[in-house]
Amino acid sequence: MFHFGQRTTLIISILIMLLTACLLVWRPDYNFFDGGLITAILLTIFIKKDAATRFMGIACTLLVVIIACLPHKNPNLAEVFIEHFFSLILVISSTLLVLFLKRLYRTMQELNQALEREVEKRTANLELALSHLASSQAELKDALEKEKELNEIKSRFVSMASHEFRTPLSAILSSAALIGKYPALEDQPRREKHVFKIREAVIHLNELLEDFLSLGRIEEGKIHVHPEKISLHSFAIETVEEVQGLLKSGQVLHPEVDKTLEVISDKRLLKHIFVNLLTNASKFSPADTAIEWKLWQENGQINAIVTDHGMGIPEEDKAYLFSSFFRARNVTNIQGTGLGLHIVKRYVDMLHGEISVESSLGRGTSIFIHFPNLQAS
Structure with missing residues (x-):
């Protein structure tokens, strides 16, 4: 036609x-x-x-x-x-x-x-070549940024490690030397005082090494999620017993969780997350204060909140809390690596969860965690 x-x-x-x-x-x-x-x-x-x-x-x-x-x-x-x-x-x-x-x-x-x-066709090939070039440039830029970040981390690690390891090692060395100067039976209280200092220094060294090892395993991809059915009530009691000996004098830890609440998740990662958060709550809170820990389920999600009544976090530092080796400016006199919350964030991400922080300077801090409950699904 x-x-x-x-x-x-x-x-x-x-x-x-x-x-x-x-x-x-x-x-x-x-x-x-x-x-x-x-x-x-x-x-x-x-x-x-x-x-x-x-x-x-x-x-x-x-x-x-x-x-x-x-x-x-x-x-x-x-x-x-x-x-x-x-x-x-x-x-x-x-x-x-x-x-x-x-x-x-x-x-x-x-x-x-x-x-x-x-x-x-030539235009498409040229665009593809430009796309590959842009991708290569982006990869190169990322690699350079990662190398720069790695160099910064190494520098901060050397600086932090030289200080954090020196302090407890010096305490152990001086206390061990002083114990030898109190051989008499009536010097037992003095010996116990230095034994306690050695114990505290060893605990701190163990925390440092655990943080470094955890970060290394995460970066190398050696940590994998192994889901299992967990009774959160039993898990909470077990975690509190583990943390109890690290609390300051007069500090009370109040876990609140339904006895029937169960979750399918990785118990090892959850233990590391909450032990870290609870010890942080104790470390940055004064003696004779309460630490609250609540776990509950809502819409197929497990929600958790850890609340302390300590020094709080400055507003300008909140954006960097989950960065490696970062420590808020108001905790310089408290021992720590600045890796704890960074590792917690990485573990929460591995569980496909979310973490957020609310804090008021001088009034305390609340850390919220949400992660899926496959049991509910």
């Missing part, structure tokens, strides 16, 4: 051909009317289908032949026949010309389309 514009062109061409035929029948010796046939053929150049041009060419050729055979008023029949013969040549030439131009036009279109496809 022709488009509307092409159909109109074909109709006009046929009308011109029929009008010319009528004129030629009226005056067959007026061969200049043959120009109408050529015009009709030339109009088909605007029609895409070659069949239309062939149809017009054949029809006009037959029409010229028929007109040439009609009786003429001009007595010189040879002259009339020669004139129509040249008209026939023009009609056939016009038909061939139109067909040639159409094919040439189509060939140019095909070449143009092929060129456009090649340009699109």
Whole structure:
């Protein structure tokens, strides 16, 4: 089927051909009317289908032949026949010309389309190459940033370790030396005092080493989640017993959890998370204060909150709490590595949970944790 514009062109061409035929029948010796046939053929150049041009060419050729055979008023029949013969040549030439131009036009279109496809292909390849280049640049930038971050961590680690390890080791060395100076039986209270200092220093060293080992295992991808069914009530009692000996004088830890509440999660990671949070709550709170720990389930999520009534966190430091080796500016006189909350955040992420902090300076801190309960699902 022709488009509307092409159909109109074909109709006009046929009308011109029929009008010319009528004129030629009226005056067959007026061969200049043959120009109408050529015009009709030339109009088909605007029609895409070659069949239309062939149809017009054949029809006009037959029409010229028929007109040439009609009786003429001009007595010189040879002259009339020669004139129509040249008209026939023009009609056939016009038909061939139109067909040639159409094919040439189509060939140019095909070449143009092929060129456009090649340009699109080259453009796509160029975009892909640019994308790979951008990706490589991004990877290189990330690698450089990670290397820079690693160098900063190493620098901070060396600085922190040289201080944090020196202090308890010095305390152990001095206390051990002083114990040797109290051999008498009545010096037992003094010996016990230094034994207590050694015990505290060893506990602190153990905490430092545990933090470093945990961070190293996380970075190396050696820690994996092993889900199991856990009774959170039993888990809370077990964790409180483990932390109890680390509390300050007069500090009371209040766990609040439903006895029937169960969760499918990694007990080892949960133990590390809450031991860290509870010991932090004790460390940054004064003696004779309460530490609250609550666990409950809501909408298939296990929610936990650990609240202390200690020194709190400065507002400007909250954004960096979960960074490695970061310590708030108001705890410089309290021992620590600055790794605890960073490791807790990494463990919470491994459990597909979330952690957030609310704190007021001088009023205490609350740490919220939410993680999915596969048991509820």
